Amino acid sequence: MQEVIISKNDANQRLDKFLLKAYPNLKTSAMYKAIRNKKIKVNRKRAQYDQKLVEGDVLLLFLPPDLLEKETKKIQPAKKLDVIYEDDQIVVMNKPAGLLSMKDQATEQDTLNDRLLSWLVANKRYDPNVEQSFTPSIAHRLDRNTSGLVLAGKTAQAARDLSLAIAQNQVHKYYLAITDQYPKQGLIELYLKKEGTRALVSDRPKDQYDLAKMKVKTLQQKDGLYLSQIELMTGRFHQIRACLAYLHTPLWGDLKYKGTPNKKGYYLQAYKIDLNDTPFHQANVVEIPKSKQIHLEFNQ
Known part of the structure; x- marks a missing residue:
């Protein structure tokens, strides 16, 4: 028998979800059978597979040791994280x-x-x-x-x-993008569908296409390049890349969407996140320092 005390990070999830994550050798069928046969109890009472766990709950697991072996989590050697x-x-x-x-x-x-x-x-x-x-x-x-x-x-x-x-689109994301043509300004509304490793675009509603909305504002122009801020209002696959390409202003260097080639690929950066409409509003607006933001001198 093994006794498990539910911690804060284990709480607020269903019993079956917790067990499957905590014990990788415990297969779904065996788990449900054990719950039915009272081999798994919560606070010494009969358990229900879908009951929500609370911090401090005590689980009693009357199961073979091999089913209760924990997975050794492999942590890679530390590498640079900004x-x-x-x-x-x-x-x-x-x-x-x-x-x-x-x-x-x-x-x-x-x-x-x-x-x-x-x-x-x-x-x-x-x-x-x-x-x-x-x-x-x-x-x-x-x-x-x-x-x-x-x-x-x-x-x-x-x-x-x-x-x-x-x-729920409460996290407001802002990107910086470089094109070699002046992009359409203001609100852009198109429809996207993921197909393989590309996004297909339509200017009108179609079956299996989802609405994609974003706002574009060009901030700077230099030597035939344009630096624009793009506010995402939806989060579709390849949204910025595919929509700009559909409007004949692909990201400079984005070969997948027929952008003009350059040696260093395309430049697209999620540079600012507004968290004021989320439970994490104490973070306010998080922005990459100016010195690390992409700019038109990158390739000059």
């Missing part, structure tokens, strides 16, 4: 262009998410040997060659709140 903002709930990082947000294959890869975990462990913000079901993770992704701000929750509740705020 942290722009941190408080008790969230971390905001500046992802460099060329770095994956998360793994896209089973082999070992250098990713922002792994760097985050290494940084949290090294700075004693997270202990994988103490946590039972919670592993910090980035709350959203940027394309590999897009740089800029990425959010992560440091607690389970913060991670849930971040995910919900992003889904």
